[in-house]
Amino acid sequence: MTDEGTMRAREALGSGALSGLAGGAVFAATMAIQGQLATVASIVHTNNVVAGLAVHMVIATILGAGFGVLMAARRRARAGETVFWGLIYGAFWWFLGPQTLLPLLSGKPVAWDLASAQALLPELMGHLLYGAVTGIAFVVLQQDTDPLWHKPSRNSVLRGLIAGLLFGLALGLPWEGLLAGAGYALLFPAESTGPALVRGTVYGFAWWIFAALTVEPLLFTVTLDWSQPAAAKDAHLLPAYVLLGAGIAVVHTWLGLLGKVLFTDDIRLVRAEAAGKRGLRALGYGALSGIAGGLVFTVVMAIVGEFSLVAQMVGSHSAVVGFVVHMVVAQLLGVSYAVLFRRRSFDLTSGIGWGLSYGFFWWVLGNLTLLPLFTGTPIDWSAAGLAAGFPSLVGHLAYGAALGAVYQRLEARANPWWQARSKAAAERTAARREQVRGAAPAMWVFTVLIALIIPMLVGR
Template sequence: MKGTGEVGRAQAAEGTSIGRAQAAAGTSQLGRAMKARDAAISGALAGLAGGAAFAGTMAIQGQLATVASIVHTDNVVAGLAVHMVIATILGVGFGLLISRQRARAGETVFWGLIYGAFWWFLGPQTLLPLFLGKPVAWDLAGAQALLPSLMGHLLYGAVSGIAFVVLQQDTDPFWRKPSRGMVLRGLITGLAVGLVLGLPWEGLLAGAGYALIASPESTGPALVRGTVYGFAWWVFAALTVEPLLFTVTLDWSQQAAARDAHLMPAYVLLGAGIAVGYTWLGLLAKVLFTDDIRLVRTEAAGKRGLRALGYGALSGIAGGLVFTVVMLAVGEFPLVAQMIGSRSAVAGFVVHMVIAQILGISYAILFRRRSFDLTSGIGWGLSYGFFWWTLGNLTLLPLFTGTPVDWSAAGIAAGFPSLVGHLAYGAALGAVYHRLERRANPWWQTRSKVVAEQTVARRDQIRGAAPAMWVFTVLIALIIPILVGTGP
């Protein structure tokens, strides 16, 4: 009988443990369901806010009747109703997707931009023609005709992202209100960079805005964030707000965008400069370009720096060789040779490879220990390559060769082959540097500890804005031919 009693008590204890586990699992499932419900509700409201902003621009441009064609009418009120219903539904989807991300303002806004661009490709470019019984036109002329819709979708995504952050701030552990010091830092940096580029007032506003979306990060990721931020400012400030304020009109046509294309490189450099300056001002008491100050104690700075420089130089050579294919195709080596007073293609190749190594070294300094896998390496490299196309090919190369800087639509179009080369260079640079860097595991850490730390860092990067910034950089490269190409 005693044995039977012990067995009974053991079975009862086991049943209690199982019951507690089931209750905990149920509670966890309930918590996830409530979180998803809250995210869906916040997403719907955010979608309404984004849809209202988009609808306002559509009303100004007389495009609501086009939306009404979905329900086979040209009534503007019907078009507005259909548009807001769609915006709300898409907002629910955005809320459910972004609820798995870190809902910091910057991350959410960038994901909103990508979400809006995705639905431009899927909606007006693809589903709407199919729904109306028209052929799908995935060509340059069709994309240029739909450029106003792309701008509107980007506006929808950005506003929806901001609204979602505001709605979720009470329950978001990552939300932090920018301090006065952060805003002041943004204002100072924005004014300084804006004065250099001839955009002082735009720099002030962009600097204050950057303080709202900035995230604790090293200089390299901040540079990429600023580059994308600058392009977004060109769309929303130069192409949208300024025309509405000064002429009370809004023209997002390809012809209008081409007229203002000369401002795009300036805004891209403005955003990049603000991001770098903002980061440096925040690191006055720290060692610049060091991802984790704790690592300085465990490896000599000279050894660490020399190894990074060597990897960067080798990676730059690899990227430069890939870029060489594009430069040979367009015959650009004689132009590069003018930097040293020559017209020889051989001299141009030598100068090109030296520059490729210098940029590779700078990449190693800025993005050390940021490539947790091949995808992130290529992503950072692509973004860095786009930045250097703007600063290098469009700006510094003309200055060094004694030719005027041409930021017009024609000048940007002429530089498009170089953009392809810079993106290829960046992709190869990032991929090779990742492969080299991963071979040098810190000797003072066990393999398991390295893997654990990389897993956490990779998860944080994926859940942050990094993938959105990489994708948006590629999107910018795809948009450029639409902006500067010959209109339909």
């Protein structure tokens, strides 16, 4: 490692430690409100709250230093991406800490079952908050030495406020929408619609934890309860926040693209064939990929007997009609995937990542929202409704993974578009590839994390 690299690593280590200290302080405050600081003190075989605070802050600082080293290895991760990695880092240490190491150090058996995970849900929320605060603090501390925060224009912030207000009013979350819209503009630079949709989806989930489960209880009741029953009561807000984040991301992107052709790549990029032919081919690939994903999803639908419910969309109860409708919808979603994510899959992993994230979004918008509307049944976003829709979540994730994988293979074999034909185009493509590879994995991993958290919330 060069002297400059060593210096950067040391700076990141120090910034990470201070960031962990900040995240630990916020985490400790939330645990103190819920009377759970003494739990950490069991590591040193006492139940003293002061000892618990001391142990907690030492651990938070050490983990923060580790986070700084990891972020230094990612080479200038942007602000929003750093916050997402902070959330993932916090979730990882929840599993390794309270779920695993704490019982071992306390002389208790390790229990990796659903009941134990639900009992530790307050610690999970605290670890997620710790990770988010640590990530934000790290971005702020690195500004002088290695700026990570992009500087949004006034127009970008205004677009975020407009998007937040529109969807906030539609979903009954006006002030949350305004704050989330402004935050989105501050955290994330401009991106095309597909990646922005995925980013907004996971951003909305983070806002559900921050606003619905944390800030609002503290403001209105001066209490904080992250237990499984309390979180389940607010589970009905989870789809609303997910749709809020996705809507803000998409509208913010669209408002920034006024005067341009929507859903297309920069015309300066190398084109291997005529635009119309390439676009039609992409749509065809999307339809074929949708069929592949739909067939995978069919296995889940057959197990839970959901074909008759889907058939109600066209006024029938026949399972055969339901299968036909299901496959048509699968193709339509495949075409929309091709429109939104064309030239975004650099390899099979990225194809599966984008597809899986897209499948999760359509579970919220499709199964939980549009399907009830089309079948004449009430929308049920309660914990019970989420639990009833969990098999469909598995199916949507499987559908998305198959969709993304097949589309990537079709696109790559027919037109390996990343093989540029000039030095300038190669540089643009390499930069774009590095950008996607830098930001996208955090969103894919966080989408999987959300899917794993949902059973803990609803008790499945």
